[in-house]
Amino acid sequence: MQFKLQGDRILLCQNHKNHEHRVTHVVKTVSSTVEKRDEIWTREVQVVWVAQGPWEYAPQVKNIIGDFLFKGGNSIGAKAPSIILNLDVLK
Numbered sequence: 001m002q003f004k005l006q007g008d009r010i011l012l013c014q015n016h017k018n019h020e021h022r023v024t025h026v027v028k029t030v031s032s033t034v035e036k037r038d039e040i041w042t043r044e045v046q047v048v049w050v051a052q053g054p055w056e057y058a059p060q061v062k063n064i065i066g067d068f069l070f071k072g073g074n075s076i077g078a079k080a081p082s083i084i085l086n087l088d089v090l091k
Contacts, residue, residue, distance in 0.1 A: 010028075
């Protein structure tokens with residue numbers, strides 16, 4: 001999924017063999033442009049939320065976005081049509 005609009009939210013997730021997929025960060029795109037710097041594609045984002053404490057306390061992905069199937073990568077656009085977003089869990 002491409003994030004084209006300024007203000008899009010992106011969920012960053014990590015997977016651990018003992019703790020399943022966990023949401024670790026929510027960021028919001030600051031600009032609508034993507035730049036290539038030192039052979040790496042970058043974009044300016046603002047941190048909206050970061051998981052606190054040990055890994056096992058980060059919310060499980062299924063509690064934030066339901067039964068979404070990862071098809072590659074570990075970033076998810078919060079506006080994806082297949083996602084029912086529950087950001088209230090992130091406190």
